[in-house]
Amino acid sequence: MSLIRGPRFVDLPIRLLALIMGLTVLIPGSFEIDEPRYVMLIIVAYALFFLAPFMPLVAGLLSTGLSMIFVMSYPDLENMFPEVLIFAAAVLLSHRRWTAAVIATLGLAAYLATCTELGAYDGGLAGFIDLGFGWLTYSLLGLAAGLVEARIRREITRRERAAVEHQQDVESMRARFTSDMHDTLSNSLATETAIIRTMARTTGSPESERLLAELSLVNAEATKRLRHLVSSLSSGETQGQRIRLHTEMRQLAAMLESGCAAGSIRLSTHVTELPTYASAALGQHYRAILLELATNVIRYSTPGAPAALDVEMRRNSDGRTELVCRSTNETETELSETPRSLSRRARRVGGACRVIADEGHRVIVEVVLPVRYVTAGTDDGTSPARGPGQHTEGGAQRGAAAGGEGGAAGGEGGADEIDVLCSHDDPMHQDTSDAHRAGASANTDDTRKSAGAAAASGGSELPESERSARRENRIEA
Structure with missing residues (x-):
């Protein structure tokens, strides 16, 4: 033709x-x-x-x-x-x-x-x-x-x-807008940061310190969002592009540490080896989860007691790869139910949130996000979900077998990007959201009993049988 x-x-x-x-x-x-x-x-x-x-x-x-x-x-x-x-x-x-x-x-x-x-x-x-x-x-x-x-x-x-002249005009306008926005907002945020640090040194009330820590987190997050916005406007990147997961996670952890330190909250963060990149959808979810975990630590932790925030990749018993965000802190009040907003956000991507309490008033809030590898690198069998130096001989076979249930891609060693396994924001999942919430409400009593059993045993993990039962309940929901 x-x-x-x-x-x-x-x-x-x-x-x-x-x-x-x-x-x-x-x-x-x-x-x-x-x-x-x-x-x-x-x-x-x-x-x-x-x-x-x-x-x-x-x-x-x-x-x-x-x-x-x-x-x-x-x-x-x-x-x-x-x-x-x-x-x-x-x-x-x-x-x-x-x-x-x-x-x-x-x-x-x-x-x-x-x-x-x-x-x-x-x-x-x-x-x-x-x-x-x-x-x-x-x-x-x-x-x-x-x-x-x-x-x-x-x-x-x-x-x-x-069209070329119009594109040049748009680029020039975007550059002027970016410069003006950065000069105006960054100056205001820097002034707020200085005020927060000054007030943190002068106040002595635990409640004031908590409020200052929360305000510092909000200020730090606004500063980070401003930097992302300025970067995207300057380079013309779209919001759907992938992000550098390992770098972003460490920067976010450092931001949370400094924000809590401004409010005299002792928060330590630990980030294990992660894939190089992550999708934009996964980035939105893990940022919100880490910020809420840090906010809960500020609100409910015992004054002066140390707290920790951990991020790691691991495999569950089904062979699926998970991104785990976990906060550990001491609290004077008993937390028997999972935070609702964290649970909803985890369920949106097929994950789960659980609370583990022990006898020493230590509370562990763990959010699990199932992920999949988008691209595969080398075939040496090294899995980012395991510690350095550990190898899996049948990674490709197990990954292919778990692929039907949303497992990681086979042979993910060297894989450089991960994405959410599924999203309940899609139309195909909207019909099941009500049933999922109903199932979660019906299992609240079982969750409380499980947390109490874990506290009575003095352990920091749920029994394997209870974890299997809760996993089945989540799948049915």
Whole structure:
């Protein structure tokens, strides 16, 4: 199809016209006599119609020479080669190849002179009027096609230039907006940070320290969001691009530590080895989860007691890879139920949130997000979900077996990007959200009993049977 369409807009109608004219050889009465040489010359003449749109000058020169041969052999019969010559001249004019078009026209004039001298079919005034009218008609059509093509190309060039100028204007406007926004907001946030640190050094009330720590976290998060926004506006990146997971996680952990330190909250963070990249959807979820875990530590931890925030990758008993965010702190009040907002956010991506309490008033809030590897790297079997140096011989087989249940991609060693396993924000999951919430409410009593059993045993983990039961309840919900 591209051969018929051609590189120009006017090539398609020209080539379709050549196809129609070439196929007229099939019309009965195209051959006046049955002599083989005559039939062969007529077939060649019609075949040159197919060549003319692609190689008009070659078709014109061949038509000129063959027309001379034809008129000398059959002077009393109609000659089709001048028709091809006229058509080739029109195609040359559509390409604005003026010299070649003049050469084709001179060939037609030489043919008319030969016919007149030999007294052939196309000779004399009648032949001149007939072929001259045909040449004039086709030449005007060729010139019109060339002018239309030039007009179209000129309009395309004008619009491309306008699009480039508009893009430059947008880039300039975005640069000015980014600069003004950064200068205004960053100065305000820096002033707030200085005020928070000054108040933290002067206040002595635990409640005031908690409020200052929360305010410091909000300020730090706003500063980080401003940096992301300025970076995206400066580079033109889209929000759907992947993020550097390991780097972002460590920066976020350092931000949480400094924010809590501003409010005299002793929070230590630990981030294990993570994949290099993560999807934007996963980034939104883990940022919100870590911020809420840190906020809960500030609100409910015992004043002066140390707290910890851990992030790691691990495999569960089903072979699926999970991103785990865990906070550990001492509290004076008993926390028997999981935080609702954390539970909802975890369920949106097929994960879970649980609370573990022991006898020493230590509370562990753990949020588990099942993830999948988007791209695979080396096949050495090293899994980021395990510690450094540990290898899995059948990683590819287990990953493929768990893929139907949303497990990690097989052989994820060296995989450089992870994404959420599933999202209940999708339409296919919206119908099950109510049933999921109902199942979660029905299992609240079991959760409290499980937490109490764990506290009575003095351990920091739930029994394996209880974990399996809760996993089945989540899957059913």
